[in-house]
Amino acid sequence: MGGVASILEAGVAPVAQSGEDALVSLVRLVQSDLDACNRVIVANMDSPVALIPQLAAHIVAAGGKRLRPLLTLAAARLCGYPGETSGARHVDLAACVEFIHTATLLHDDVVDESQLRRGLASANAVFGNKASVLVGDFLFARAFQLMVQDGSLKVLAILSQAAATIAEGEVLQLVTQNDLSTTEDKYLEVIQGKTAALFAAACQVGAVVAERPVSEEMALADYGMKLGIAFQLVDDALDYVADQATLGKTIGDDFREGKITLPVLLAYSAGDEREKTFWRRTVEELDQSDTDLDRAMALMGDHDAIGLTLERARRFAQEARAALLVFPDRPIRQALGDVADYTVDRLR
Amino acid sequence: MGGVASILEAGVAPVAQSGEDALVSLVRLVQSDLDACNRVIVANMDSPVALIPQLAAHIVAAGGKRLRPLLTLAAARLCGYPGETSGARHVDLAACVEFIHTATLLHDDVVDESQLRRGLASANAVFGNKASVLVGDFLFARAFQLMVQDGSLKVLAILSQAAATIAEGEVLQLVTQNDLSTTEDKYLEVIQGKTAALFAAACQVGAVVAERPVSEEMALADYGMKLGIAFQLVDDALDYVADQATLGKTIGDDFREGKITLPVLLAYSAGDEREKTFWRRTVEELDQSDTDLDRAMALMGDHDAIGLTLERARRFAQEARAALLVFPDRPIRQALGDVADYTVDRLR
Numbered sequence: 279m280g281g282v283a284s285i286l287e288a289g290v291a292p293v294a295q296s297g298e299d300a301l302v303s304l305v306r307l308v309q310s311d312l313d314a315c316n317r318v319i320v321a322n323m324d325s326p327v328a329l330i331p332q333l334a335a336h337i338v339a340a341g342g343k344r345l346r347p348l349l350t351l352a353a354a355r356l357c358g359y360p361g362e363t364s365g366a367r368h369v370d371l372a373a374c375v376e377f378i379h380t381a382t383l384l385h386d387d388v389v390d391e392s393q394l395r396r397g398l399a400s401a402n403a404v405f406g407n408k409a410s411v412l413v414g415d416f417l418f419a420r421a422f423q424l425m426v427q428d429g430s431l432k433v434l435a436i437l438s439q440a441a442a443t444i445a446e447g448e449v450l451q452l453v454t455q456n457d458l459s460t461t462e463d464k465y466l467e468v469i470q471g472k473t474a475a476l477f478a479a480a481c482q483v484g485a486v487v488a489e490r491p492v493s494e495e496m497a498l499a500d501y502g503m504k505l506g507i508a509f510q511l512v513d514d515a516l517d518y519v520a521d522q523a524t525l526g527k528t529i530g531d532d533f534r535e536g537k538i539t540l541p542v543l544l545a546y547s548a549g550d551e552r553e554k555t556f557w558r559r560t561v562e563e564l565d566q567s568d569t570d571l572d573r574a575m576a577l578m579g580d581h582d583a584i585g586l587t588l589e590r591a592r593r594f595a596q597e598a599r600a601a602l603l604v605f606p607d608r609p610i611r612q613a614l615g616d617v618a619d620y621t622v623d624r625l626r
Numbered sequence: 627m628g629g630v631a632s633i634l635e636a637g638v639a640p641v642a643q644s645g646e647d648a649l650v651s652l653v654r655l656v657q658s659d660l661d662a663c664n665r666v667i668v669a670n671m672d673s674p675v676a677l678i679p680q681l682a683a684h685i686v687a688a689g690g691k692r693l694r695p696l697l698t699l700a701a702a703r704l705c706g707y708p709g710e711t712s713g714a715r716h717v718d719l720a721a722c723v724e725f726i727h728t729a730t731l732l733h734d735d736v737v738d739e740s741q742l743r744r745g746l747a748s749a750n751a752v753f754g755n756k757a758s759v760l761v762g763d764f765l766f767a768r769a770f771q772l773m774v775q776d777g778s779l780k781v782l783a784i785l786s787q788a789a790a791t792i793a794e795g796e797v798l799q800l801v802t803q804n805d806l807s808t809t810e811d812k813y814l815e816v817i818q819g820k821t822a823a824l825f826a827a828a829c830q831v832g833a834v835v836a837e838r839p840v841s842e843e844m845a846l847a848d849y850g851m852k853l854g855i856a857f858q859l860v861d862d863a864l865d866y867v868a869d870q871a872t873l874g875k876t877i878g879d880d881f882r883e884g885k886i887t888l889p890v891l892l893a894y895s896a897g898d899e900r901e902k903t904f905w906r907r908t909v910e911e912l913d914q915s916d917t918d919l920d921r922a923m924a925l926m927g928d929h930d931a932i933g934l935t936l937e938r939a940r941r942f943a944q945e946a947r948a949a950l951l952v953f954p955d956r957p958i959r960q961a962l963g964d965v966a967d968y969t970v971d972r973l974r
Contacts, residue, residue: 325794325797326794327794327797327798327801328801329797329800329801330793330794330797381763382763385759385760385763388755388759389755389756389759389760407736407737408737408800409797409800411733411736411737411759412733412737412793412796412797412800413793413797415729415730415733415766415789415792415793415796416790416793416794416797418763418766418789419786419789419790419792419793420790422770422782422786422789423783423786423787423790425786426779426782426783426786429779431774431777431779434770434774434782435771435774438767438770438771438773438774439771441763441766441767441770442764442767442768442771444763444767445678445760445761445763445764445767446673446674446675446678446764448760448763449673449675449677449678449757449760449761449764450675452677452756452757452760453675453676453677
């Protein structure tokens with residue numbers, strides 16, 4: 279266990295980077311909860327089968343921002359959940375949220391045949407696809423065990439629904455892959471499922487543990503959903519902008535897989551017939567040469583596809599912030615609103 | 627939905643085959659429950675994402691015996707659960723058990739790169755690995771949604787624990803693969819996890835819905851665990867005995883993967899140095915020629931490895947039957963006991 283704990287320590291805390299001030303502010307407001315959450319995560323990924331904590335530590339420690347559990351912790355605080363006196367349910371449930379997220383990451387990387395995650399070798403690249411699938415299953419089951427320990431059927435309903443919705447979103451993404459006739463609405467349906475549903479559930483659970491009225495639950499779910507959509511829109515833009523050194527993401531991954539994201543759809547629909555032929559060859563037929571990614575990025579530049587994608591993202595981020603107005607104006611509300619802006623502004 | 631339902635109808639009912647009389651008797655005793663369970667399964671594998679019910683129907687309809695849900699239904703009846711008057715919780719939970727089982731089958735076939743399941747093309751062979759992983763995740767999440775609807779935290783605890791144990795067993799199997807130094811105890815640990823834990827949970831849930839004392843719950847869990855071990859032992863023997871035509875299983879699959887099963891361990895430990903070299907080359911190093919499977923089977927014959935495996939299985943089946951003695955001697959108890967014998971006798 280010492281090994282796992284120490285691997286985890288190294289990568290665990292969200293680290294301040296330029297432009298991440300909003301996230302750092304939010305973390306500061308719930309720092310002790312987040313530390314407690316990390317301890318719950320480490321304790322619960324243990325198993326007598328040593329490969330499980332080894333593989334789990336690899337991905338859990340890979341330095342993610344803990345954004346989803348952070349949302350659960352912050353939402354609970356926003357709702358006035360006392361925490362310390364009542365057994366810190368929000369901490370355990372934040373760990374559940376991270377486990378569900380981690381399980382989907384492990385399965386995603388297998389499905390996408392990814393070699394890198396956040397700049398490090400992905401779990402499937404290090405431990406193989408088989409172990410990644412099975413440890414994902416383990417973490418998913420463990421998340422439900424933790425929820426059962428918490429004992430709230432309402433929380434179980436929210437998170438089991440989210441888990442089913444994530445899988446539906448992922449399958450829908452698979453179905454729309456390589457299909458340029460995908461509409462913007464269908465694309466939004468995909469990212470609501472695969473990404474935003476868990477953001478929404480993570481936030482809603484915070485209100486549930488605080489036993490707040492349904493209106494506040496719904497407001498937080500709405501905030502999470504909009505934030506999640508904005509987050510994924512920017513992520514999809516980053517695939518055509520960021521470079522590996524700064525974001526630990528390989529540029530052009532989505533392009534090489536023929537993943538249909540909004541920047542592609544916008545560039546395709548604005549393009550002339552010759553450009554459409556280019557997109558069909560590269561993204562539908564996956565017939566790509568070394569220079570095609572550059573050409574794709576140039577075409578996106580011509581049609582401002584990244585700018586337009588970010589504009590959509592900014593609108594969702596604004597809606598996310600607006601959803602919080604039912605809550606009193608306190609630093610935690612401010613910080614959650616700022617995180618919505620940060621989500622978009624990390625790409626500038 | 628009609629398509630799915632009709633595909634399912636075709637393959638759904640356990641069909642009498644020679645030697646399956648015990649199973650047929652058990653099915654007769656809970657036939658209407660099993661029919662209801664199949665309807666719950668069909669209704670709950672639906673999704674607006676069409677690929678999900680298509681793929682799910684492919685595997686759910688592939689003609690399995692519905693052994694695990696059958697155990698839940700029969701256990702509930704053995705415990706005097708009235709069913710009709712109280713909302714048929716056992717029917718919904720039997721469907722959960724089948725969903726968890728189906729999810730693990732989908733992931734197993736991806737992990738094992740199987741091309742066949744029960745004589746038909748496996749889901750991953752037809753729909754691809756990606757869809758199989760994701761639809762497995764969906765069915766797993768859906769199982770938990772159904773349990774949440776049922777509303778028993780005790781049932782949720784039993785089945786989420788079983789799900790975690792299955793994953794641990796599968797990972798342990800991965801770790802022991804190609805390792806002839808695996809002990810018989812370690813092998814039993816693998817099959818308790820990957821197979822018998824769900825049999826045990828399926829049976830225990832029957833007692834829980836009937837609100838029986840813990841002693842009856844434990845007796846049924848014990849029955850299921852022993853039955854599951856016997857079942858897997860025989861399954862492992864079948865890989866070196868059955869032929870594809872009669873059992874819809876490709877012979878020698880485990881051998882080709884270097885899966886360490888009891889017949890291999892027994893033949894290896896009884897073999898002389900030359901035989902041990904053969905096993906190390908074929909199963910540990912996976913350096914196999916066309917004639918090696920025949921040689922493996924011949925060596926198993928020389929050392930009665932199949933006979934000894936079945937002897938172990940028979941002992942577990944007897945213990946399974948004995949575990950039921952706390953219940954009154956009624957036809958359903960008799961049928962469950964006979965199923966334990968059938969599990970072993972299907973290989974004769």
